[in-house]
Amino acid sequence: MPGFEIFGDEERREVQDVLETGILFRYGFDAARKGRWKARTFERELARRTGAARALLCSSGTAALSIALAACGVGAGDEVILPPFTFVATMEAVVHAGAVPVFADIDETLCLDPAGLEAAITPRTRAVIPVHMCGAMARIDEIRSLCDRRSLVLIEDACQAVGGSYRGKALGAFGHMGCFSFDSVKTVTCGEGGAVITDDEALYARADAYADHGHDHVGADRGAEGHSILGTNHRISELNAAVGLAQFRKLDRILEIQRAAKKALKTGLSDCARIRFRELPDPEGDSATFLSFFLPDEESARKSVKDLSEAGVDGCFYWYDNNWHYLRRWDHLKQMRGAARLPMELISNPPDYQNIRLKRSDDIMSRAVSMLIKLSWSDRDIAERIERMRTVLKG
Numbered sequence: 001m002p003g004f005e006i007f008g009d010e011e012r013r014e015v016q017d018v019l020e021t022g023i024l025f026r027y028g029f030d031a032a033r034k035g036r037w038k039a040r041t042f043e044r045e046l047a048r049r050t051g052a053a054r055a056l057l058c059s060s061g062t063a064a065l066s067i068a069l070a071a072c073g074v075g076a077g078d079e080v081i082l083p084p085f086t087f088v089a090t091m092e093a094v095v096h097a098g099a100v101p102v103f104a105d106i107d108e109t110l111c112l113d114p115a116g117l118e119a120a121i122t123p124r125t126r127a128v129i130p131v132h133m134c135g136a137m138a139r140i141d142e143i144r145s146l147c148d149r150r151s152l153v154l155i156e157d158a159c160q161a162v163g164g165s166y167r168g169k170a171l172g173a174f175g176h177m178g179c180f181s182f183d184s185v186k187t188v189t190c191g192e193g194g195a196v197i198t199d200d201e202a203l204y205a206r207a208d209a210y211a212d213h214g215h216d217h218v219g220a221d222r223g224a225e226g227h228s229i230l231g232t233n234h235r236i237s238e239l240n241a242a243v244g245l246a247q248f249r250k251l252d253r254i255l256e257i258q259r260a261a262k263k264a265l266k267t268g269l270s271d272c273a274r275i276r277f278r279e280l281p282d283p284e285g286d287s288a289t290f291l292s293f294f295l296p297d298e299e300s301a302r303k304s305v306k307d308l309s310e311a312g313v314d315g316c317f318y319w320y321d322n323n324w325h326y327l328r329r330w331d332h333l334k335q336m337r338g339a340a341r342l343p344m345e346l347i348s349n350p351p352d353y354q355n356i357r358l359k360r361s362d363d364i365m366s367r368a369v370s371m372l373i374k375l376s377w378s379d380r381d382i383a384e385r386i387e388r389m390r391t392v393l394k395g
């Protein structure tokens with residue numbers, strides 16, 4: 001999964017290229033930078049690959065979510081529907097936008113269930129953020145048509161799904177905006193970095209301004225730039241963009257390695273009657289960063305994770321108990337522990353996060369196990385892994 005496993009001369013060369021000019025800032029310095037535009041080049045390549053009209057690099061995936069919410073005009077008091085299985089960043093971005101996270105059930109795609117989404121819509125719902133978890137897609141066509149029908153803003157959290165697609169169209173390209181993360185453990189890494197993509201020029205202009213103090217980036221004199229909106233600083237540096245550019249150009253190779261490993265694993269485990277693989281609305285578009293499967297019940301899932309670890313099968317996750325990725329353990333949200341008073345405390349009846357019940361999600365997550373697929377595995381590593389997994393999962 002993580003692109004850092006295949007760092008090489010390509011990354012070193014791009015970074016060196018930036019250091020030679022000394023221009024680490026992504027804007028301006030036109031003469032001094034000698035034609036080296038790492039952030040801008042990465043943006044063009046990301047837009048081309050995803051089929052989006054525009055891409056904007058930024059400092060993180062979390063920043064990308066904040067930028068997308070701001071650009072789409074989602075803010076104070078707006079309800080935003082999201083799944084309970086994601087990284088805390090999705091929820092944080094909503095909270096810090098002044099909006100209110102509303103959680104809706106997932107299904108066996110491990111992503112937002114369109115029916116769960118529909119049931120969570122209220123007159124205050126403004127936006128929906130489906131998350132393409134563990135490298136693969138939500139039922140994004142159904143979610144998109146529901147959002148169209150109900151006039152809701154659709155922002156895709158594709159932070160874990162760069163390179164993934166649904167019926168040939170890139171994940172992240174279905175919504176008004178799509179968000180990517182290039183943090184240090186993601187498929188493509190900048191060290192720290194992220195991006196938003198969109199087909200809408202007006203949204204792009206607002207995103208571009210918001211991510212850089214509202215500056216409109218018009219004209220050569222930076223000090224004379226106008227401010228269309230209040231913004232902040234979510235910029236990426238040329239150094240981070242340089243690493244990401246080299247990494248992004250390896251994406252096809254990364255996908256090929258992951259998909260081959262996953263195919264071998266699925267074939268090798270196909271007669272393990274106790275497990276059922278995660279549902280994939282379009283298996284062809286899976287970026288294959290993880291192999292996820294379900295055990296019949298919570299008890300056997302817990303036991304399998306323990307047995308797999310004891311059998312030397314590393315990289316297995318039991319998300320149900322995970323502090324980072326599943327709502328059940330987000331005590332800081334449940335107690336609304338903000339650094340300061342949270343905007344959502346000002347609304348008349350904020351959600352009672354302490355007593356949220358998402359029975360369907362709990363049932364699914366309590367049976368789910370995911371295993372990281374590594375780029376560094378040899379054929380022999382994979383064969384051994386299959387043997388070890390079979391002894392645990394066949395029984």
Ligand SMILES: *Cc1c(COP(=O)(O)O)cnc(C)c1O
Nearest residue numbers: 060061062087089159160181183
């Ligand atoms: C990693 C991640 C983010 C946040 O990305 P950062 O670059 O670490 O800020 C957001 N959502 C999901 C689903 C992620 O996995």
